[in-house]
Amino acid sequence: MKIVINEGTSFFISNEFGDSYGKESGLYYNDTRFLSNYKLSIDGCKTAILNSERVDHYSALTYLTNQNSNTIPKDTITIKRSKFVGRGLHEDIDISNHHNKVVEFNLVLEFGADFADIFEVKQQRVKKREVEHVLEKKKNSLKYFYEVTNFLRQTVIKFNKCDSQPKLEPNKAVFKVRIKPKQTWHTCLDVCLSVTKQVRKPLYGCRAYGVFKPEIDEEVADYLRKAPYLETDFHIMERAFGRAKRDLAALSLRVSTDRNSVLVTAAGIPWFVTLFGRDSIIAGLQSMLLTPKFARGSLLALASRQGRNINDFNAERPGAILHEVRFGELAVTREVPHALYYATIDATPLFLLLIGEYFKWTADLKLIRHLEPNIKAALKWIDEYGDFDGDGYVEYPDKSISWKDSFDSISWHNGKLAKAPVAVCEVQGYVYAAKMAIADIYQHLGKEEKALKLRKEAQNLKKNFNKDFWMEDKQFYALGLDKDKKKIDSITSNPGHLLFSGILTKERAKKVVDRLMKDDMFSGWGIRTLSEKSGAYNPISYHNGSVWPHDNAIIAYGFKKYGFVREANTIIKALVEASQHFEAKRLPELFCGYARKGFSFPVIYPVSSSPQAWG
Structure with a gap:
């Protein structure tokens, strides 16, 4: 059983015992694993699980008891582990003695930090790093330190409020615990993280269940206070609505822009705790009913990182909206191109589509005027860089960088992979919807000539698309056009997005609905x-x-x-x-x-x- 808790760009993955070791387990922050090993044992023996659950999105609670040992009978003590993640990790360890005699034993906590990059962990190819390990006995702490050019990471483990002091050893802290009958022993520890030489305490302290931290984000609290709620006799829908509302808060990140910082959603827990173009845009579209905050934040964050140059290493092109941002060692040292990575063909038209939808909901002219240069650049990307062969369709050049971005996701009906470049159908729908949305905005701004031009382009695209992508024999739309402009004949969910964009005729729409x-x-x-x-x-x-x-x-x-x-x-x-x-x-x-x-x-x-x- 895996338990994941998160706050901002921090997350912690453990097993049901509250321990973390092996494979993807550990404490992460900004795409680096700061703690790769953390285990608790009693007199060198593994504990027995009673129960373990996540409490809040940032906290988890584990109840354990002891196995048979030479010092204490089985099921004599309860070990309560309370974890809180946020800019590091805080854990309270409370051990209660249910015996009618004094119990004595060694509580052993083992640690390790490998500072693995998140890409390495996902691929299970973690390289061994030269990590410096220091015992700071006077400070009651263990320290792990790793530095290469332009990249520094530290983990400092501090023990506080200890009912007995630990003996520190390499990668280990040993407590000699003595508990009177019906009494409880306590210690807590802070796992402090740093990407500079300054180490800060974790966000949460002792027993922080249900505690709101204003320094996390007052804007998130404001969202939760003001977001609508759903009442219906379809009770599971009511619960699903509430769950989604809370999850958006749990996924919230504060991201810098050219001027300040804004609220966006991380793409997903645990591997996508960062700003993604496509994901944050679609989340912004879907959450408009709850709040426009995430849409606004995504627009500003993505606009401030919009492509300006031609750079083949990270697929940057002028006007392009990025795919993702990463902060791990591989990205910082340019072993991978993901520090700012632009390899996606749908984020740019979706960015424009979100601008149009945001304006419909908010009438926020100030933001629209601020984004006018970004709108112009994104439209230019569609026509010059997205449609790089001039056939009127946006294509990916070599491998799929649409939302179905697996190596084998774009195939013919017989299973054979389609050869790139490929123009996938849904992206053409996004382009149509984007141009229609921006045309409406230009109309509102009194720029009628620009509005007319975009509507004409959109209508031409609609006409050509419905001719070039329609498979008469299957009465359905092709997944895409391959490098020879042949219709890729797989029956997929992609054409369902065409109804969302509005590029289909009513008659064809019914055929798509019936087939899906x-x-x-x-x-x-x-x-x-x-x-x-x-x-x-x-x-x-x-x-x-x-x-x-x-x-x-x-x-x-x-x-x-x-x-x-x-x-x-x-x-x-x-x-x-x-x-x-x-x-x-x-x-x-x-x-x-x-x-x-x-x-x-x-x-x-x-x-x-x-x-x-x-x-």
Whole structure:
């Protein structure tokens, strides 16, 4: 059992015992693992689990007891471990003696820090680093230190409020514990993290369950106070709505811009705790009913990082909206291009689409005027860099950098991979919607000539798209056009996004709706990414037959937009019912595409993020 708690860019992954060691476990901050080993034992023996759960998004509580040992009988003590993550980690350890005699034993805490980059951990290829380890006995602390050119990381473990003082050894603290009958022994420790030579305390201290920290973000508290709530006799929908509202708060990050800092959502826990272009934009679109804060923050954060140069290393182009930002060693030392990474073809039109939607909800002319240069640059990227061969469609050049970005996600019906460059269908819909949205804004600003030009471009795109992407024999839209401009004939969920964008005619929209609701596409829990009948179908793959809640949400929105209310409600009801089967009754990033009739519950994808911002 894995337990993940998070706050800002910090997160902690442990097992049900509250220990953290091996594979992806550990304490992370800004894409670096600061604590790779943390284990508790009694007299060198493993404890027995009673119960372990996450309490708040940033806290977890574990109850343990002792196994048989030479010093104390089995089940004599209760070990309560209370963890709080946020700019580091704080843990309270309380041990209660239920025996009628004094108990004495050694409490052993083991530590280790490898300062692995998050990309290394995900790939399970962690290189060994020269980590300096220092015992600071006078300060009652252990210190781990790692530095290379332009990159410094420190972990300092401090022991406080100890009922008995620890004996510090390399990678270890040993407490000689003596507890009278019916009494409790206590210690707490702070795991302090630093990316400079200055070390700061963790955000939370002792027994901080349910504690709001104003220094985290008053704006988040304001959002939770003011966001609407849902009352309905469809109670699981009510619970799902509340869960989503709280999860957005848990995913909130404060990100710098050219002038100040803004509120955005991290893409997902645990591996995507950073600013993502596509993810933060879609989360901003989806959360507009709750608050415009996340949309506004995403627009400003992404505008301040908009591409200015031509740089093949990180795929930067003038006007491009980035894909992701990373802060780990590999990014800082340019071993990977992700410090500012622009390899995506959908974030830029989606950025424009979000500007249009934000303006509809807020009428915030001040922000729109501030973003006018960014709008102009993004439109230019679409026409000059997105459509690099001049055929009127935005393509990816060599490998898929649309939302289905697995190496094997763009394939023909027979399972053979399509050859790049490829123009995937949904991105053309995003471009259409983006140009129509910005045309409305230009109209409002009195720039009628610019508005007319964009509407004309959008209508031409709509006309050509419906001719070039329609598969007459399948009465459905192609996944995309390959390098030879041939229609990629897989039946996928991608055309569902075309209804969201509004690029389809009413007649064609009905055919798309009917096809997506057939059994090979609709699993009973949601619409699959790929038809069961396709050669590449695999229900436990990332993009070739799984069910993605955000994909389904976009499709359901499009169904409703075109008047297919019953079908939209079928999707929404299926997703809400699916959510009840997952941890915390929360929809994960994705789940497997098995048919509902064969399974009484949906099956989670093994490494799915949860919570996930878009959904």
